[in-house]
Amino acid sequence: MVLIEVEGRVSVPHTLELHLRREPDDVDAWSVYADWLSEQGDARGELISLSHRLAEPGLPQEQHSALRLRSRALIQRHLPAWRDGLELPRGCRLDWRDGFIVGVRLLWDGDTLDALATLRAHPTARLLAALEIDCRIGGRRLGNQGAQRLAASSALQGLAQLDLGAAQIGNAGVEALVHAGWIEQLRALDLSHNRIGPAGVEALASAGSLGQLRELRLSHNRVRVAGVEALAASTTLEQLRALDLSSNPLGTAGLAALGSSPLLAHLIELDLSRTYDAPGEDHVKALAHVGLGGLGGLGGLGGLGGLVVLRLRDNLVRRGGLEALACTGGLPRLVRLDLGDNQIHDGLDVLLSGATFPRLVHLGLRHNHLGAQGPEALARSGALPALQHLDLSGNYIGDEGLVTLASSALLPRLRELSLSDNELGPGGLAALASALGPVKILDLSWNHLGDDGASILARCTALQELESLSLSRTGIGPEGAAALARSGALGHLVRLDLSHAPIGPAGAEALAHALALGRLEVLGLRGTAVGDAGVTALAGSHTLGALTRLDLTRVGVGSEGIRALADAEALPHLTEVTLTHNEIGRAARKALSTTLAPRRRPGRWALGAAPGVDDGIVRPGVDTGARR
Known part of the structure; x- marks a missing residue:
């Protein structure tokens, strides 16, 4: 294990800190680090241990409250020392975890890279892994020239996450980034709202430097069919687990290319919200004919069968699209499905009667004009045995629909329920109150x-x-x-x-x-x-x-x-x-x-x-x- 001197006082396991920057969800590694910190007399060791205990399921409320109070007391006592010497520029926002700076947002201007280098030299920032260059509020656009400056800078060395949303770097900026010396260490890259077209996507897809990338977000760009074809043919993005192509006019042809790609076999999260390119087309129904992994044989294929999260919001999904999805027989590993802002109307029963989702925990159905028929379909269905989070906002289910939902076996299992803007009154609420289980989050806003x-x-x-x-x-x-x-x-x-x-x-x-x-x-x-x-x-x-x-x-x-x-x-x-x-x-x-x-x-x-x-x-x- 490599050791380095910190604050001229003690040595720390450098490779462990590097691992934590790259794998922030590794609880075991955090526990080892906590033990080491405690041996050095660093209060952050106890703070990490407290966080782990607070995350334990089934922790009694009294114990939970006591642990939180202890955590707060540690932070208040030691924060001045942790922050000592921090010099932050205008608009800087820090993300903290157990007394360490793990993320930073910086406005883009002439001094941004110098500010980043100064921050990274501070001992509290030794676990800094995520950088967001904010070009949305108050900062200048990064553009192609800014992307070139980023690519040439050593201040980004060792970062695992980079968010350049709305930086407008364009295709030329992407070309510069993929040749940066630090790019190969990235695990997550957000290039949403960047005017990136097929040429830029092709540069990403063919870059050997992105072999460790696990998360790629390209929403609100100009990806189009040619860009999707480049992604689909990529042999360098084998570690990719999350892909966001939302708000790109991919259409049926683009999704056909994606559906035939071996890239899908590795994905656990896919966002295809608002990817239709023709007004009036039922996007999911169209997928049935091209395969989004087949969508007509999805359940048995290696394609999307491994998906844990699937988002299909605002895709003009109608009854025919749900029939196509039902033909898959269900997605056996799916935990979250978001079908919000579509045109499902009375089609929910088609999906729930034709497919099962044994692991689905989150179901998003907001703004689909389901009416009272939506709760009826949910009440009749046995396709959602694991459901705990349900969003029915903006569906005008009324008191009649709420009474139906209250009579179902589904309701007592829910831990989160959103019923905002559903024309509900005290009558429906009384039925709900008599049937609720131990819910933790309840949204009843915009009702009477x-x-x-x-x-x-x-x-x-x-x-x-x-x-x-x-x-x-x-x-x-x-x-x-x-x-x-x-x-x-x-x-x-x-x-x-x-x-x-x-x-x-x-x-x-x-x-x-x-x-x-x-x-x-x-x-x-x-x-x-x-x-x-x-x-x-x-x-x-x-x-x-x-x-x-x-x-x-x-x-x-x-x-x-x-x-x-x-x-x-x-x-x-x-x-x-x-x-x-x-x-x-x-x-x-x-x-x-x-x-x-x-x-x-x-x-x-x-x-x-x-x-x-x-x-x-x-x-x-x-x-x-x-x-x-």
């Missing part, structure tokens, strides 16, 4: 629930393990908010969204005194008219001490309420407050920013216009960097 619906939820004992509840635009008022606040069933709630529900100051005051919401970390109150009185009540809450993020967009709060937040001692973990579209004085904003800054801890914080303030978002300012 009102205070009666909130009261039904408050009495639902099945919500005792619920961690996230979305009730945005459901018409819940002060009485409904008070009912939720009194509920003993929401004790595990971590995220609550009441945006655009007219709860007013009285509703906010009820939430501020909610004994059951002691674990709440994220509270969305956008557009709830809570005003200064409501915000002041929240600031004085002695039951919301775990709160870290608070959205107060357009709530009618002024300087009085914000000063109450700034002076509050009852919310010690609050690190981010969104204040957009409120009339707040500069002094009050500054006071709140000053209060939040000392609480900063490693996280994924967005671009900041100045330390602590971003278009009304007040948060710690160090990770965002100050303007030069």
